[in-house]
Amino acid sequence: xxxxxxxxxxxxxxxxxxxxxxxxxxxxxxxxxxxxxxxxxxxxxxxxxxxxxxxxxxxxxxxxxxxxxxxxxxxxxxxxxxxxxxxxxxxxxxxxxxxxxxxxxxxxxxxxxxxxxxxxxxxxxxxxxxxxxxxxxxxxxxxxxxxxxxxxxxxxxxxxxxxxxxxxxxxxxxxxxxxxxxxxxxxxxxxxxxxxxxxxxxxxxxxxxxxxxxxxxxxxxxxxxxxxxxxxxxxxxxxxxxxxxxxxxxxxxxxxxxxxxxxxxxxxxxxxxxxxxxxxxxxxxxxxxxxxxxxxxxxxxxxxxxxxxxxxxxxxxxxxxxxxxxxxxxxxxxxxxxxxxxxxxxxxxxxxxxxxxxxxxxxxxxxxxxxxxxxxxxxxxxxxxxxxxxxxxxxxxxxxxxxxxxxxxxxxxxxxxxxxxxxxxxxxxxxxxxxxxxxxxxxxxxxxxxxxxxxxxxxxxxxxxxxxxxxxxxxxxxxxxxxxxxxxxxxxxxxxxxxxxxxxxxxxxxxxxxxxxxxxxx
DNA sequence: GGACGGTGAAACTTCAGGTTGCCTC
DNA sequence: GAAGTTTCACCGTCC
Numbered sequence: 001x002x003x004x005x006x007x008x009x010x011x012x013x014x015x016x017x018x019x020x021x022x023x024x025x026x027x028x029x030x031x032x033x034x035x036x037x038x039x040x041x042x043x044x045x046x047x048x049x050x051x052x053x054x055x056x057x058x059x060x061x062x063x064x065x066x067x068x069x070x071x072x073x074x075x076x077x078x079x080x081x082x083x084x085x086x087x088x089x090x091x092x093x094x095x096x097x098x099x100x101x102x103x104x105x106x107x108x109x110x111x112x113x114x115x116x117x118x119x120x121x122x123x124x125x126x127x128x129x130x131x132x133x134x135x136x137x138x139x140x141x142x143x144x145x146x147x148x149x150x151x152x153x154x155x156x157x158x159x160x161x162x163x164x165x166x167x168x169x170x171x172x173x174x175x176x177x178x179x180x181x182x183x184x185x186x187x188x189x190x191x192x193x194x195x196x197x198x199x200x201x202x203x204x205x206x207x208x209x210x211x212x213x214x215x216x217x218x219x220x221x222x223x224x225x226x227x228x229x230x231x232x233x234x235x236x237x238x239x240x241x242x243x244x245x246x247x248x249x250x251x252x253x254x255x256x257x258x259x260x261x262x263x264x265x266x267x268x269x270x271x272x273x274x275x276x277x278x279x280x281x282x283x284x285x286x287x288x289x290x291x292x293x294x295x296x297x298x299x300x301x302x303x304x305x306x307x308x309x310x311x312x313x314x315x316x317x318x319x320x321x322x323x324x325x326x327x328x329x330x331x332x333x334x335x336x337x338x339x340x341x342x343x344x345x346x347x348x349x350x351x352x353x354x355x356x357x358x359x360x361x362x363x364x365x366x367x368x369x370x371x372x373x374x375x376x377x378x379x380x381x382x383x384x385x386x387x388x389x390x391x392x393x394x395x396x397x398x399x400x401x402x403x404x405x406x407x408x409x410x411x412x413x414x415x416x417x418x419x420x421x422x423x424x425x426x427x428x429x430x431x432x433x434x435x436x437x438x439x440x441x442x443x444x445x446x447x448x449x450x451x452x453x454x455x456x457x458x459x460x461x462x463x464x465x466x467x468x469x470x471x472x473x474x475x476x477x478x479x480x481x482x483x484x485x486x487x488x489x490x491x492x493x494x495x496x497x498x499x500x501x502x503x504x505x506x507x508x509x510x511x512x513x514x515x516x517x518x519x520x521x522x
Numbered sequence: 523g524g525a526c527g528g529t530g531a532a533a534c535t536t537c538a539g540g541t542t543g544c545c546t547c
Numbered sequence: 548g549a550a551g552t553t554t555c556a557c558c559g560t561c562c
Contacts, residue, residue, distance in 0.1 A: 032538095033537080033538080033549095034536085034537050034538075034549095034550085035537080035538075036536085036537075036550075036551070037537090037549090037550070037551095040550080040551080089538075089539090090538075090539055090540075115538050115539075116538055116539065117538075117539065117540095120539075120540095121539095121540095134548080134549095135537085135538070136536085136537045136538090136548075136549085137537095141548055141549095142537095142548040142549070143548095145538095293543085294542090294543065295541090295542045295543070296542090330542090333538095333539090336536075336537085338535070338536075339534080339535065339536095340535090340553095398536095406539095406540065409540095410540085410541095410542095412543095413541095413542070413543065416543060416544070417543075419546095420543090420544090431547095432547075435546075435547065436547095439547090454547090
């Protein structure tokens with residue numbers, strides 16, 4: 001293949017290559033190593049593109065209006081879109097991601113600068129994939145990404161559906177040393193070995209409990225024989241190590257009240273692997289069975305139960321339960337606490353300590369950092385329930401809308417699990433409290449809006465509007481004049497609400513042509 | 523002389539991703 | 548490790 005030099009319009013190679021791709025009427029994916037660099041690369045690329053068109057203008061407008069009040073991120077993306085470029089990462093709202101992906105497929109957007117979100121899962125091929133092969137790794141600073149990931153990204157190059165005969169995956173090297181290293185590490189190297197996920201303790205814990213709960217394994221020996229035959233067992237080789245791990249987990253499961261063992265039984269195992277007759281029978285308690293059904297990591301379930309017990313002894317608020325959810329492993333990785341936030345969060349912590357049901361570790365313990373992060377997320381949840389919008393959350397906590405949505409979703413899942421555990425533990429007074437927390441967290445509303453927000457098609461915005469105008473509960477909706485209601489939320493929704501509260505209002509036809517309704521637009 | 527604004531260097535800070543559950547007040 | 552952000556010293560201008 002003949003190599004053609006790429007014009008250097010900026011001093012950033014990735015941008016030059018991307019611009020060149022567009023000039024050749026093709027599309028490019030630029031894989032960046034941070035969200036920030038994805039955004040800034042997209043912006044800088046957009047600066048180099050002069051053309052705009054009506055379709056892009058419309059798309060840009062759509063992107064801007066995805067959230068009721070656009071964040072800085074929304075505005076930046078909208079500006080890029082006008083020039084046919086976009087950035088893509090987990091911080092975007094789901095709808096924005098969808099719009100970016102769809103319009104790239106359609107060919108309207110020419111360049112996407114993305115974090116690895118696009119290399120996994122989303123099938124979005126382009127003529128060129130431009131890849132930054134280094135990423136900050138925490139322990140060792142900036143380091144090479146795994147070869148497997150490189151293959152994922154490189155695999156996006158080439159669109160057979162669009163009659164591309166080939167695609168180009170381009171790696172950016174800083175110097176000759178990098179060139180050699182890239183050839184050795186990525187181009188000429190096979191992907192890394194795949195390791196079993198079972199080796200991860202939360203997964204192993206969850207599986208142990210679920211195998212016992214379903215009756216698939218009925219004893220320690222059964223469990224060991226099962227794992228021996230898995231990919232994990234084959235890969236690990238050393239069964240003594242695995243046995244130790246399983247023993248540790250079994251001890252915990254019993255200590256936490258999820259299983260009971262020691263019942264000598266003359267059962268015959270349904271499982272073909274072992275002679276369990278000689279082995280002690282293990283079975284789940286009703287609590288353990290529920291934990292397993294809820295797909296909760298037993299450790300998380302134990303943490304939740306401990307917190308719930310505390311909650312029965314003290315005054316709790318919605319913050320208490322959202323703090324409990326924020327503290328679980330499932331919500332990790334948590335958004336980091338920036339240096340200038342520490343003081344503020346610690347101050348809030350002192351203020352709120354009476355409401356907390358997960359206790360503060362000593363400042364010298366390694367968990368303290370994670371604890372602060374969980375408090376930060378709880379505070380963001382609190383502000384959200386206090387009707388602050390996504391822009392505020394982004395500015396105040398540096399948590400992007402897409403990420404915040406994901407965290408709320410996860411917290412809801414954990415809280416649902418907590419609610420179910422509270423039921424089975426007969427902590428009946430907590431059930432309603434957790435349910436209210438879930439509802440407020442889902443809708444992002446203050447307590448006073450709860451009755452209104454229960455209505456279908458009424459969220460935080462409409463509920464607040466009604467409340468501000470004196471319609472504060474379902475009784476007020478019933479009593480309210482239909483024209484007043486229509487003025488606030490539009491006629492069709494007003495009629496719908498009346499119907500929902502059992503006060504259906506008959507529409508009066510205005511003598512229009514047959515088939516035409518008299519509902520006014522709002 | 524002091525307040526203010528602009529500028530640029532130095533110091534500091536931060537850094538990817540995302541499934542599982544139930545239907546209920 | 549690198550890019551973006553904040554801080555701070557320095558200088559010039561204006562009142």
